[in-house]
Amino acid sequence: MVTKHKDAPLHSLLAGTLAGAVEGAATYPTELLKTKMQLQGSASYLHHGGQSYASPLSCLRHTIKTDGLLGLYRGLTPMLLGNALKAGVRFLTYDTIKQRLRDHQGNLTMPRMLCAGMLAGTIEGLTVVAPTEAIKTRLIHDHCLPPGRRAYGGAMQCLGEVWRERALWRGVGPVMARQGANSCVRFATYDSLKQGLQGATGRPVTGAQAFGLGMCAGVVTVYATMPLDVVKTRMQGSGEHGSALRCARTIVGEEGPRALWKGATPRLARLMFSGAIVFSVYEEVIKFLR
Numbered sequence: 001m002v003t004k005h006k007d008a009p010l011h012s013l014l015a016g017t018l019a020g021a022v023e024g025a026a027t028y029p030t031e032l033l034k035t036k037m038q039l040q041g042s043a044s045y046l047h048h049g050g051q052s053y054a055s056p057l058s059c060l061r062h063t064i065k066t067d068g069l070l071g072l073y074r075g076l077t078p079m080l081l082g083n084a085l086k087a088g089v090r091f092l093t094y095d096t097i098k099q100r101l102r103d104h105q106g107n108l109t110m111p112r113m114l115c116a117g118m119l120a121g122t123i124e125g126l127t128v129v130a131p132t133e134a135i136k137t138r139l140i141h142d143h144c145l146p147p148g149r150r151a152y153g154g155a156m157q158c159l160g161e162v163w164r165e166r167a168l169w170r171g172v173g174p175v176m177a178r179q180g181a182n183s184c185v186r187f188a189t190y191d192s193l194k195q196g197l198q199g200a201t202g203r204p205v206t207g208a209q210a211f212g213l214g215m216c217a218g219v220v221t222v223y224a225t226m227p228l229d230v231v232k233t234r235m236q237g238s239g240e241h242g243s244a245l246r247c248a249r250t251i252v253g254e255e256g257p258r259a260l261w262k263g264a265t266p267r268l269a270r271l272m273f274s275g276a277i278v279f280s281v282y283e284e285v286i287k288f289l290r
Helices: 009-038 045-046 057-067 071-074 077-100 110-143 153-163 174-202 208-239 244-255 257-261 264-289
Strands: none
Touching: 009 057, 009 071, 009 077, 009 110, 009 208, 009 264, 057 071, 077 110, 077 153, 077 174, 110 153, 110 174, 174 208, 174 244, 174 264, 208 244, 208 257, 208 264, 244 257
């Protein structure tokens, strides 16, 4: 059983939004590298002369050489805004659902915790993540092409094009599945570790402890949900796949099963520190607001 302090919905929203903004700005370069690594196997990417990378390190070197250090933040604006909003929605929804699922003694079983995380991630994916990541992925895909073949001058131009194509929710199925799985695994892992630590020490977790627990939750989340992330990225990068299942079959058939974990290294770096930052900032903001 897990017994939790009841926080006001506004506190969860504010703490989650701030935590998401800090986390997004701090980890965006790894998200850029992960997306570039995932896109390079798609047909449209190769057709338009996109750069191929042997490793995340070679991708990093090429990006800095071609576009400078600021090139590591290409597409940051929609990602930063989306990250802040989705974290706010995620924590607000998760905490609200948890309160509804508690028993009459105020306890929350592990299955109900998993259910709360799954529902929170699914709602987050539908309302925020799908449209913001569609724009982010297009911008990164465009940035990977030779300068003469790039189509977008910025996020607003990309938004207009994606809107005209009615592609803001393209790949929404795998996005919802990935976010649901992410939140389910991440929250359950973090809250379980937090419960164990609090039970052992008899004290609330500190910011440093939340940082470490968040890193552990990030590692578990990456390897459990990576295939969904790869499929989502391929579908948003181009319109060459009709469904998530067809996309997954194409990837496995043409590139092998290991391609479903392509980009895992930069995503691991991102989600380790993402989990560490978002949970530690969230815990500290909640303490301040109480």
